[in-house]
Amino acid sequence: MKAPLFKALLIVGLLPAIAAAQLKLNGAGATFPYVIYSKWFDVYNKKSGVQFNYQSIGSGGGIKQVIEGTVDFGATDGPMNDTQLAEAKQKRGTDILHVPTVMGAVVATYNLPEFGQGLLLTPDVLAGIFLGDVTMWDDAKISAINPGKKLPDRPIVVVHRSDGSGTTYIFVDYLTKVSETWEKKVGKGTSVSWPVGLGGKGNEGVAGLVKQTDGAIGYVELAYAVQNKLPYASIRNTAGKFVQPSLASVSAAAKNEAGSMPADFRVSITNASGDDSYPISGFTWLLVYADMKSEPKANAIVDFLKWALTDGELYAPELLYAPLPENVSQKALATIKSITANGKAVGKK
Amino acid sequence: MRQESPSSALFPVGARVRQRNLGDAVFYRVTQFFAFMILALVAVTAYEMYRTSSASIDAFGFEFIVRSVWDPVRDEYGALPFIFGTVVSSVLSLVLALPLGLGVAIFLSELAPAWLARPISFVVELLAAIPSIVYGLWGFFILVPWLRTSVEPLLIRQFGSFPFFSGAPYGIGMLAAVFILAIMILPIISSISRDVLTAVPISQREAALALGSTSWEATRIAISYSRSGILGATILALGRALGETMAVTMVIGNRPTISASLLEPGYTMASVLANEFTEATSELYISALIEIALILFVITLVVNAIARLLVWSVTRGSEVQQ
Numbered sequence: 001m002k003a004p005l006f007k008a009l010l011i012v013g014l015l016p017a018i019a020a021a022q023l024k025l026n027g028a029g030a031t032f033p034y035v036i037y038s039k040w041f042d043v044y045n046k047k048s049g050v051q052f053n054y055q056s057i058g059s060g061g062g063i064k065q066v067i068e069g070t071v072d073f074g075a076t077d078g079p080m081n082d083t084q085l086a087e088a089k090q091k092r093g094t095d096i097l098h099v100p101t102v103m104g105a106v107v108a109t110y111n112l113p114e115f116g117q118g119l120l121l122t123p124d125v126l127a128g129i130f131l132g133d134v135t136m137w138d139d140a141k142i143s144a145i146n147p148g149k150k151l152p153d154r155p156i157v158v159v160h161r162s163d164g165s166g167t168t169y170i171f172v173d174y175l176t177k178v179s180e181t182w183e184k185k186v187g188k189g190t191s192v193s194w195p196v197g198l199g200g201k202g203n204e205g206v207a208g209l210v211k212q213t214d215g216a217i218g219y220v221e222l223a224y225a226v227q228n229k230l231p232y233a234s235i236r237n238t239a240g241k242f243v244q245p246s247l248a249s250v251s252a253a254a255k256n257e258a259g260s261m262p263a264d265f266r267v268s269i270t271n272a273s274g275d276d277s278y279p280i281s282g283f284t285w286l287l288v289y290a291d292m293k294s295e296p297k298a299n300a301i302v303d304f305l306k307w308a309l310t311d312g313e314l315y316a317p318e319l320l321y322a323p324l325p326e327n328v329s330q331k332a333l334a335t336i337k338s339i340t341a342n343g344k345a346v347g348k349k
Numbered sequence: 350m351r352q353e354s355p356s357s358a359l360f361p362v363g364a365r366v367r368q369r370n371l372g373d374a375v376f377y378r379v380t381q382f383f384a385f386m387i388l389a390l391v392a393v394t395a396y397e398m399y400r401t402s403s404a405s406i407d408a409f410g411f412e413f414i415v416r417s418v419w420d421p422v423r424d425e426y427g428a429l430p431f432i433f434g435t436v437v438s439s440v441l442s443l444v445l446a447l448p449l450g451l452g453v454a455i456f457l458s459e460l461a462p463a464w465l466a467r468p469i470s471f472v473v474e475l476l477a478a479i480p481s482i483v484y485g486l487w488g489f490f491i492l493v494p495w496l497r498t499s500v501e502p503l504l505i506r507q508f509g510s511f512p513f514f515s516g517a518p519y520g521i522g523m524l525a526a527v528f529i530l531a532i533m534i535l536p537i538i539s540s541i542s543r544d545v546l547t548a549v550p551i552s553q554r555e556a557a558l559a560l561g562s563t564s565w566e567a568t569r570i571a572i573s574y575s576r577s578g579i580l581g582a583t584i585l586a587l588g589r590a591l592g593e594t595m596a597v598t599m600v601i602g603n604r605p606t607i608s609a610s611l612l613e614p615g616y617t618m619a620s621v622l623a624n625e626f627t628e629a630t631s632e633l634y635i636s637a638l639i640e641i642a643l644i645l646f647v648i649t650l651v652v653n654a655i656a657r658l659l660v661w662s663v664t665r666g667s668e669v670q671q
Binding site: 057058059060061063064084155157162163164165166186187188189190191192193194197198199200201205208209212213 | 418419420421422423489490493494497517519520521522598599602603604605614616620623624625626627628629630
């Protein structure tokens, strides 16, 4: 007598759970875009009812989860390499698409109380400082690019990130492109073997050390430097112009590189061409499966990505991310349209 | 003075238990199961770490623990700077904290009047409850600038010719890590030692005083009575120092080098794990990090084993004395 009632209760109890489960997308990865992704997930959830559960465990973790198939999408600040893509294809039976979402930049922040804002640096000198070849602030090489400014007779204290991070990747990727010595001695990665300097944990660790130490130079995310009003250097780009890091100069770098961008978006835009490009900037990507097992999920992801790359981009500047330039987001939208569910096209809306 | 093992006294093992009472037998088995769970947990942890670090063990072999290179870009790994940093920072912090902590404990248990001992004990226990990130932030924003502007320039001026105090005053570095660790383990040493000293029967002290001892001599008797407990506190503190991650990471400078100078930055095993594990992607890289965890595990085991031996030898020594 009790059994039917119990069953009915069970079914009634389970129904909402099933409905909700269909609309929940799990993701994991990069910490850098976490702020804008949370904003997007929140706004899009109110718009469509789709729930997102995003764990900002780091790019490396995001890539691992995507390969293992434990998430519906991943996020990374550095593109997956060919080995990882092959492993994912073999394990998941589908390609992984890189969808660029927003851009960030890395700035060289410094502490020279008597100098103040407006330090100019060339790629050579920047690499020299981080290689430990340029050790004093009044070095002739630095004075030569900052004419008329008095530089103190003080040792340079280099500060870098101690934790593995996409910020480090963009920074050393740039140094690898502009300095042969750097390429040979150090190379690029989310963690590298630094020739000199102190390691601070996170942007706040680096910024804290730089703020405390007279004569220090370090690198942090642009957004972090702007929020905390840190002084940062203008860097000479490939066109020979000294460019201030800003959302506009970062978007310009992507815009100027869009023509030569590969179809899979696995590209570094550091050392970008163009007069107005800030050279130390990079994309952050969402990693999605080209072919998904679940059609509702595929629909939801495609619809979300379309919204994020159009209306969603409007949230970027206020959160201090550089939005994708028009020509890049058009290319990315074309990629999104190719997503399928079990071989069938999705996202007809 | 001799300690009876409580388990053998309360629950005689084996057949006699079963004869006497089913409930006791079940209770014995259940608690035994829990005890063995701990053993199993340690064994499984060790085995898992060994298994997942096999790529690194195969690639570098024994050399892993004597190499000083750490280059994730070229997939070249060695653990020596991390082992050095962990051992040096822990041992030096213990050297700083032990006399201080013991002094606090002796004052609280032997000398201080109750109205003073209570609030101080309370504060000491409060210190033990502060999360390590708070110590880390305090270290980073208060201790490090103070070291940089006041302490280290003085050390360099006075003792700069010694290799221990040569170099530039960064503030951040091994010295900062030693200081922060010493502060963190101080409450462990002092609160446990105080408890142990308080547990010394009052008759011991009264006897000593009655024989004309000074309060220092009476205290010495109390200390010798409780030395195995004090040793235990020390080892617990050392264990905390070896494994401390967050606070050390924030102040040690995170540079995998071996330097005689305390002013230079260093790196510890726990710190490199906290820093690099999340973004480690290549198989060998992850494997090398896990091997570091395995080494930390082994070092902790060895330290505990040595502690056991010390406690045994000390308690045996005291028996002979009596």
